[in-house]
Amino acid sequence: MNDCLFCKIIAGEIPSEKVFENESVYAFKDISPVAPVHVLVIPKVHIDSSNDISRENVHYVSEIYLAIKEITRELGIAEDGYRVVSNCNDFGGQTVHHLHFHIVGGKELGWPPFNERV
Ligand code: 5GP
Numbered sequence: 001m002n003d004c005l006f007c008k009i010i011a012g013e014i015p016s017e018k019v020f021e022n023e024s025v026y027a028f029k030d031i032s033p034v035a036p037v038h039v040l041v042i043p044k045v046h047i048d049s050s051n052d053i054s055r056e057n058v059h060y061v062s063e064i065y066l067a068i069k070e071i072t073r074e075l076g077i078a079e080d081g082y083r084v085v086s087n088c089n090d091f092g093g094q095t096v097h098h099l100h101f102h103i104v105g106g107k108e109l110g111w112p113p114f115n116e117r118v
């Protein structure tokens with residue numbers, strides 16, 4: 001059995017606040033938002049992380065970016081701007097190992113997104 005949290009959200013086994021869905025992509029509100037708008041966009045197939053994007057599945061990433069364009073326009077943050085983040089593995093801070101893209105917006109964001117310098 002697939003024990004992935006986001007696969008369970010796609011299957012409807014765990015409830016989520018959907019903001020967008022099509023054949024390839026599902027998007028929902030992050031349960032613990034870090035900004036006024038915080039949406040997670042995920043492929044409807046299980047891909048562990050950006051390390052596992054391949055020629056065979058890369059079209060999901062294109063579909064995700066097309067979805068991001070629609071979602072940000074729909075939520076009214078496209079013009080002001082927003083950030084898209086995908087964390088990978090431990091150093092990247094990835095906690096759920098199903099590829100996902102955070103859309104963060106609705107306020108001006110600081111840069112860099114971490115405190116330390118090299
Ligand atoms: P990561 O840290 O892997 O980049 O991002 C995982 C994100 O998933 C976190 O921002 C976390 O708040 C969110 N998250 C974890 N569990 C759930 C859940 O059950 N439902 C929703 N909507 N978001 C979740």
Ligand code: ZN
Pocket residue numbers: 004005006007008045046047097098
């Ligand atoms: Zn999964």
